[in-house]
Amino acid sequence: xxxxxxxxxxxxxxxxxxxxxxxxxxxxxxxxxxxxxxxxxxxxxxxxxxxxxxxxxxxxxxxxxxxxxxxxxxxxxxxxxxxxxxxxxxxxxxxxxxxxxxxxxxxxxxxxxxxxxxxxxxxxxxxxxxxxxxxxxxxxxxxxxxxxxxxxxxxxxxxxxxxxxxxxxxxxxxxxxxxxxxxxxxxxxxxxxxxxxxxxxxxxxxxxxxxxxxxxxxxxxxxxxxxxxxxxxxxxxxxxxxxxxxxxxxxxxxxxxxxxxxxxxxxxxxxxxxxxxxxxxxxxxxxxxxxxxxxxxxxxxxxxxxxxxxxxxxxxxxxxxxxxxxxxxxxxxxxxxxxxxxxxxxxxxxxxxxxxxxxxxxxxxxxxxxxxxxxxxxxxxxxxxxxxxxxxxxxxxxxxxxxxxxxxxxxxxxxxxxxxxxxxxxxxxxxxxxxxxxxxxxxxxxxxxxxxxxxxxxxxxxxxxxxxxxxxxxxxxxxxxxxxxxxxxxxxxxxxxxxxxxxxxxxxxxxxxxxxxxxxxxxxxxxxxxxxxxxxxxxxxx
Ligand code: SAH
Numbered sequence: 001x002x003x004x005x006x007x008x009x010x011x012x013x014x015x016x017x018x019x020x021x022x023x024x025x026x027x028x029x030x031x032x033x034x035x036x037x038x039x040x041x042x043x044x045x046x047x048x049x050x051x052x053x054x055x056x057x058x059x060x061x062x063x064x065x066x067x068x069x070x071x072x073x074x075x076x077x078x079x080x081x082x083x084x085x086x087x088x089x090x091x092x093x094x095x096x097x098x099x100x101x102x103x104x105x106x107x108x109x110x111x112x113x114x115x116x117x118x119x120x121x122x123x124x125x126x127x128x129x130x131x132x133x134x135x136x137x138x139x140x141x142x143x144x145x146x147x148x149x150x151x152x153x154x155x156x157x158x159x160x161x162x163x164x165x166x167x168x169x170x171x172x173x174x175x176x177x178x179x180x181x182x183x184x185x186x187x188x189x190x191x192x193x194x195x196x197x198x199x200x201x202x203x204x205x206x207x208x209x210x211x212x213x214x215x216x217x218x219x220x221x222x223x224x225x226x227x228x229x230x231x232x233x234x235x236x237x238x239x240x241x242x243x244x245x246x247x248x249x250x251x252x253x254x255x256x257x258x259x260x261x262x263x264x265x266x267x268x269x270x271x272x273x274x275x276x277x278x279x280x281x282x283x284x285x286x287x288x289x290x291x292x293x294x295x296x297x298x299x300x301x302x303x304x305x306x307x308x309x310x311x312x313x314x315x316x317x318x319x320x321x322x323x324x325x326x327x328x329x330x331x332x333x334x335x336x337x338x339x340x341x342x343x344x345x346x347x348x349x350x351x352x353x354x355x356x357x358x359x360x361x362x363x364x365x366x367x368x369x370x371x372x373x374x375x376x377x378x379x380x381x382x383x384x385x386x387x388x389x390x391x392x393x394x395x396x397x398x399x400x401x402x403x404x405x406x407x408x409x410x411x412x413x414x415x416x417x418x419x420x421x422x423x424x425x426x427x428x429x430x431x432x433x434x435x436x437x438x439x440x441x442x443x444x445x446x447x448x449x450x451x452x453x454x455x456x457x458x459x460x461x462x463x464x465x466x467x468x469x470x471x472x473x474x475x476x477x478x479x480x481x482x483x484x485x486x487x488x489x490x491x492x493x494x495x496x497x498x499x500x501x502x503x504x505x506x507x508x509x510x511x512x513x514x515x516x517x518x519x520x521x522x523x524x525x526x527x528x529x530x531x532x533x534x535x536x537x538x539x540x541x542x
Contacts, residue, residue, distance in 0.1 A: 002028050002048045007058055012039045015094050017409065017485060019082035019438035029488040030055050034076070034085050036064035037094070049527065052488030066090035072159050079147030081160065081436040092118045092432055095440040099408045099430040103444075105481040107412035108419065114428050114442075117289050122435035124162045125283045127265075130249050131155075131169050131196040133176070135183040140176045142169050142196055150186055160436055164233060168198045168209055171227040179220045184213075186245075192218070194242060195249050197276060201265030202284030205233040208263045210276040212240045212249060218257070225258055235259050238276055250277060262339070268292070268319040270347045278336045279312040283433040290404065290431040290441055291319055297427065297445040298375045298402045300324045307366070307373035307398070309359040309389060310380045314340030314352065316404070320377070321349045328373070329354045330362040360388025367395050377402045384410025385417075387540055394421040401446040408442055409485065413539060415444065416478065423448050474539035482535040489531050495524035499532045503542045 002008065002025060010023035012035040021035025023043065031054045032043055040062035043055040060067075066087045070076065075084035083091045096116040103109045119125065131142040134152035143155035157166055176183070176193060184191040195212040209228060211218065218224065218239060228234045236259030242251030254261065254276060262275045267284065268291055274280050281287030294316060300306060300323040308317040311329030313336050321327045321344075329352065331337050337356040344352040355362050359380065376398040378385060384407065385393075393401060401423060405411035408430075415425055423446040431441045474482075476493050483491050497507045498521075524532070536542045 001050055002026065002030070002045050002053045004045050004048050007042055007044050008055075009040070009042050009061070012037050012041060015098070017098065017438070019094070022488075025053075027051075028053055031488065032057055036066055036086050036090060038062075039064045039067070050525070051490060064090070074143075074153055074155055077146055078144045078153045078155060079149070080144040080155075080158065082438040083436045088118070088122055088435065091435070092116050095432060095438075096430050099428065099440060099442050102408035102412040102485075103415065103425070103428055105412070105485075106409060106478050107415040107425070109412075109415070109425055109428075111428065114430050116430040116432060116440075117286065117293070119283065119286050119432045119435045121285075123159050125285070125435065126160045126165075127162075127202050127284055128199045128280070128282050129158070129161050129165050129169070129197070131198075133173070133183050133193050133196065135185075135191075140173060140181070140183045140193075142173050162200060164205075164207065164231065165198045165200055167231055168207060168228065168234070169196055171231060172196050172209070172211065172224070175220070175224045175227055179223065181219060189214070189245055197240070197249065199263060199274060199276065199280070200233065201263050201274070203266040204264050206235040206263035206265070207231065207233045208236050208238065208274070208276065209234065210238040210240050210250070210254075212242050212251065214243050216241050216253075216255065221257055228258075235263050236261055240276060267315055270315075270318055270343070272313055272315065272343050273339050273346065274313065275335050275339055277333055278339050279333075280315070281433060283435075286431055286433040286441075287315075290433065290443060291316055293429055293431070294377060294402050294404055294443050295320055295323070297443065298377065298400060300375055304374040305371070306375045306377065307363070307371070307396075308377045308379075309363060310378060311340060311354070312336055312379070314343050314354060316377055316379065317352055317354070318343055318347060318349055321352050324375075325351065327352045328366070328371070330359050331356060332358055358386075358388070360386045360390075360392060363392030363396070364388055367392050372396055373398050375400045375402065377404065379404040380410075382407040382410065385414045390414065390417050390421070393418065397422075397448060399448060403442075403444045403446065405442045405444070406439060408440065409482070410538075411442055411444065413474070413478065415446065416474075418446055474536070474541060478539065479532060479535045482538060483528075483531045486534065487531040489528055491524075491528050491532055494521065495528055496532055498524045499529055499536070500541075502529075503533075503536065505536075505541060 008025045010025045012021040012023045014022040021032040023030045029052045041057045042059040045055045047054045070084040100114040133142045141154045143153045182191040184194040197210040199208045237257045239255045240251045241253040304324045306324045306327045308329045311317045311331045317327045317329035340354045426445040428444045433441045
C-alpha cells in the first residue's frame with residue numbers, strides 16, 4: 001500500500017471520467033488532478049487505499065507538449081472547469097478516447113476510433129450560468145463552488161460565459177451589497193439569496209434572470225430592475241422560491257417579477273420558448289451540430305412516426321417534425337411539456353404531440369395503445385435509460401434507435417442491453433458541448449435487421465455465456481470495468497459472485513460455492529464489496 005504524504009515518481013498514462021490524470025505506482029492507481037497523459041511527475045500521496053490513491057503533483061519532470069498556461073486565473077480553485085491546463089487538441093482526444101473505451105469495455109464493441117465534433121470556440125459558449133452567492137466580512141460575492149465543496153470561489157469573469165452574463169451577476173451583486181440583501185448560509189439555513197441564475201439566448205440575445213431565494217419576497221425590486229434594464233437583452237426577472245435544504249438549485253415555485261417569465265431563442269431554424277426549469281443545451285452551436293447528426297442518423301421518411309423520449313422543450317422532436325409523418329415527445333417536467341406544446345404552435349407544427357410523464361411508463365403505455373414508432377430518439381439524463389424504457393423499446397421494435405447521451409458509461413451499458421434485444425450499433429459520434437469541462441456528449445445509431453450488407457458481429461467470451469449474466473442484467477466483465485473506472489479497484493469473478501449471492505442473485509455454475517466445507521476462499525473485502533454493490537445498483541441488478 002502506498003504511504004500518505006510520501007513522494008513517488010510515475011508516468012501519467014490515462015484519465016478518469018472526471019478528467020483527472022491516472023498514474024500507476026507499485027500496481028496502485030493514483031488519481032492526480034491537473035495531470036496530462038505522457039507526463040513524468042513526482043507526486044505526493046494524499047489519500048491511500050489498497051488499490052488506489054489520490055495525490056498531487058509536486059513537480060513535473062517531463063512536461064507534455066499539450067500543457068499550457070491557464071487562461072483562467074481561478075481555474076485551479078474553481079470546480080467549474082477541468083481542462084484549462086491542457087490544449088484543446090488533448091482535451092478532444094481524451095474525450096473521444098473515453099467514449100470509445102466505454103463503448104468497447106462496457107458496451108462490448110470493438111471500435112477503433114470514435115470521431116468527435118470539436119467546438120470552434122472554447123470561450124463564451126455557455127448560455128446558462130448558476131452562480132452561488134456567499135458573504136464574508138459583510139461583503140457578498142458570487143462565483144462557483146470549489147470542486148467537491150460548497151465553498152464559493154469568487155469569479156470576476158468566467159471565460160466560458162458570454163460577458164453579458166457576468167454583467168448581470170455584477171449588477172445583482174451591486175444591488176445585494178448596496179441594500180444589504182441577506183445571503184443564504186447552508187449551515188444555518190438562514191439568509192435570502194441562494195443563487196443567481198442567468199439564461200441568455202445565443203441567437204436572440206434575450207436574457208432571463210432568475211434569483212433563487214430562501215423566501216418569497218425580494219426587497220427593493222425596483223432598484224434591482226433599474227440596474228438590470230441597463231443591460232442590453234435583459235427581458236425578464238423571475239424569483240424561484242427554494243426554502244429546502246439540499247443541493248437542488250431551483251425551487252418548485254416561480255414568481256415572475258418582470259417581463260413574460262421566459263425568453264425565446266432560435267435553434268435548428270425553429271423558435272423556442274424557454275422557462276427557467278426547461279432543459280436547453282448550454283452550447284448553442286454544438287447542440288445544433290449534435291442534433292443535425294441525430295437527425296441525419298434517424299434517416300426519417302415522410303411516412304415515419306418518430307418517438308422522442310426525454311424530449312425537454314421539444315428541440316429534437318420539432319426539428320424532426322418536417323421530415324416525419326408524425327412526431328411524439330415525452331418529458332417528465334410539466335413546465336417543459338407546456339413549453340414544448342407552445343413551441344410546436346409558435347412554429348406552426350401540427351404533426352407533433354407531447355405527453356408528460358416518465359419516459360419508460362409513457363412508452364409502455366403508448367405501446368399498449370398500439371403505437372409502433374419507426375424511429376425512437378432517446379436523450380436521457382446521466383443515469384441513462386430505466387428498465388421500463390428498455391422494455392418498451394424492445395416491444396415497439398423501431399427500425400432505428402438514435403441515442404443521444406451525456407454519459408458514455410450509461411450509454412455503453414444501455415447499448416449492451418439493446419444489443420441483447422436484437423439491435424446493432426451502426427455508428428457512434430462524440431460531440432464536445434462543454435469545452436474546458438470533462439463532460440462529453442455522444443450520439444449513436446442502433447438499428448434492427450435493416451442493414452443486411454453489414455455482417456452482424458457476434459463477440460462473446462465463455463464467461464459471458466453464463467446465462468445468469470444476462471438474466472442479471474450485466475456481465476462480470478461489465479461489472480469489473482465499471483468498478484475499475486469508478487473506484488480504481490480490480491475485482492475478481494469470485495468476489496462478484498460472492499456479492500451476487502449475498503444479494504440473492506443467481507450465480508453461474510462456475511461460481512458456485514466450494515464443494516468441501518473446509519475449503520478456504522478469499523472473502524471480498526468491504527471496500528470492494530461496496531464498489532461491486534455500486535456497480536450492481538448502476539446496472540439495475542439490485
Ligand atoms: N432532448 C432534449 C432534452 C434532453 S435532457 C434536448 O436536447 O433539449 C433530458 C430531459 O429528460 C430533461 O428535459 C429532463 O427533464 C427529462 N427527464 C428526466 N427524467 C425523465 C424521465 N424519467 N422521463 C421523461 N423525461 C425525463
